[in-house]
Amino acid sequence: MRVGIAQINTVPGAFDQTVAQMVAQSQTAAERGVELLVFPLAALAGVEVVPYADRASFMRDVADALSSLSEQLACPALVPVLMDLGDERGDFDVALLDDGAITPIRMMSRLQALSSPAPQQDVDVPELEFGGVRIALALSHSDLDVLGGYDYDVDVAVYFSEHPFALDDPSSAMGACLDNGRFVDDARRISAWFVGTASLGGYSDEVFSGSSFVLDPTGELVASAPAFEEDLLVAEVGGPAAEPHDVLMPEVFDAPFALWQAVSLGVHDFVTKHGHADAALCLDGTIGSMVLAALASDALGPRHVHVLVGASAGSAAPVCRDLARRLRVDVTSSSGAPRGIDPRDFDELELAALAREHGALALSSLDKTALALGTRACEVSVAVLCPLGDVYRSDILDMARVRNTISPLFKRVRLRVADELMLPLAAKSVLPIAGEHDIARIDQLLFGHIEYDRPLAELVPDAPLPEEVVCAVLRAHRQGELARRAAPPVLAMSTRTLDDARFPLGVRWHDEHADDASLLSGGSQALGSRVMEGGAEAAHGPAPDASSPAGGVDLDATLALLRDLAEQGGFVSPDLASLEALSGADLRSVLESGGNPMSPFSEN
Secondary structure (H helix, E strand, C coil): CEEEEEECCCCCCCHHHHHHHHHHHHHHHHHCCCCEEECCCCCCCCCCCCCHHHHHHHHHHHHHHHHHHHHHCCCCEEEEEEEECCCCCCEEEEEEEECCEEEEHHHHHHHHHHHCCCCCCCCCCCEEEECCEEEEEECCHHHHHHHHHCCCCCCEEEEECCCCCCCCCHHHHHHHHCCCCCHHHHHHHHCCEEEEECCEEEECCEEEEECCEEECCCCCEEEECCECCCEEEEEECCCCCCCCCCCECCCCCCHHHHHHHHHHHHHHHHHHCCCCCCEEEEECCCHHHHHHHHHHHHHHCHHHEEEEECHHHHHHHHHHHHHHHHHCCEEEECCCCCCCCCHHHHHHHHHHHHHHHHCCEEECCCCHHHHHCCCCCCCCCCCCEECCCCCCHHHHHHHHHHHHHHCCCCCCCCCCHHHCEEEECCCCCEEEECCHHHHHHHHHHHHHHHCCCCCHHHHHHHCCCCHHHHHHHHHHHHHCHHHHHCCCCECCCCCCCCCCCCCCCCCCCCCCCCCHHHHCCCHHHHHHHHHHHHHHHHHHCCCCCCCCCCCCCCHHHHHHHHHHHHHHCCCCCCCHHHHHCCCHHHHHHHHHCCCCCCCCCCCC
16 A cells, blocks of 8 residues: 655644645645555644633634545545543544545544444554555554554554654654664564654644654665655555565664754744744853854744844854854844943843844743753843753754854854853852863753652762762752743753753752662651551551661651551451441451451452
8 A cells, every 4th residue: 555644844723724735735645646645643733732711612623624624635644633632732533534534543443342242441552444454543652562562463553653852762753763763663563564654843842853754564664754844755555574665774863963953943933833934032152042043044044033242242242243144144233231230131121122123033042051050040031932941051062063064153162151150059159160071961960850850869979070069950950940930931852841840839948868878867767667656556556666677667668558558448447337337248258258348458
């Protein structure tokens, strides 16, 4: 069967425009002999849901768009459709549109399962038969796990990626990073042709990379679409893997280059999908501001980028003006901050005027390193977006070097005076961090804490930094929480943004346990011992000595045990009246089995 993947970039909610794009793709696909056209998850309505008050009207317009598509498409197509809007991202079904008919595959699979002689409550992975080919539709990694772990007899597995690009998740790059992702193994485990369908473009603060692909049942690449570009990918699928077919070499994944493309596409789509054509930003002498100017120029074109060489640029102002000249963007130099006004605050006033003059969206050059440490996050900002707010400073340096290999924009890629981080220490002193090597180590520490949830006790032994500095970094991250809430939104470029890792504002506590032993000593051990004594005494009489060779009680395990006992009746003595409430047969059955109807424990 000849399958096509329509890798298109759409505007969520602009249904007339989206339907026209999808119909045009179907016409091109029909001309190329496509028998079944597959659209990405975000194509029709995006991935986010609207507020509750608007959902009924939104779903009505989704249904109208689907009906219009069914009448106009030039070939049969699979179209993901938002169905259940109970969650933030919503739940998807996949509709088969064929000759004017609309068939929601997952819904029909569930109805068939319920009406079968042995009804099932749910269907893990929906299937359909089309053109003599058995097709499974996977909408998540969990669906792929089910397909690979159970006996699904299918010819083709179509996977609709739900994951936006994230630098720390190779699979999110789809076909651009097959060697490090999961999908080759998935194709082999499922033992079927694998059609990886990727969304493309910026949707809210997320960026989808495209790079759809097709693998044969042995995991060999037979077709691939480019990353970060629209494309119509066509491939023959469904035959035996042993039949002769073209095999391609997967491309080598270049992380800094992919990150540059992702941020550039995110800037373009954020600006244009909000109805603007231009962006404005301030060159303040930091490497982030210089990289952002180049990214915006690549994304929107130099005529649509307006830069202010700020008063805060200081001695770096000539370098900033030279970069603006190389980029051929519109440049304005600051008139200089009046006495008594902080240059950064004055830059924001001038940036606001520049953005208003050109009808442009103002961008901030703050990066994830600065935001994580609370650096400059509390300053007044007129920006509506931090494109680099989920990118660490060391990654920005890598991006600049890779961009220089394409064309030498930056005369020298290095950190400048404006990039220096001032880290407050416990003794009310300040530690300046300016070197690239030191910044990289700070970024590595933040990455482990934010993206991987590693606590202080794990970070101290592994970090190539003194314990005092590790504690200071995490303290600064905790204390910067309030300031970060006022920062503009960021383009998500990782699996966990700073917004995802929020700490409660009302909690004044911060971690000071720098080693594992301290977690099992002092207050934790005393509290754990007392809880065990009180709980055991209430349930079964005086408790044995809680001390152990390990040196303490695991408080988390203790509290979990107490919760289970409380919920399941472990603290309640067997009461004759409650036992008599059982029927004779029920009571006899319980007693014969050796169980206690009031106990949460088994006979073991």
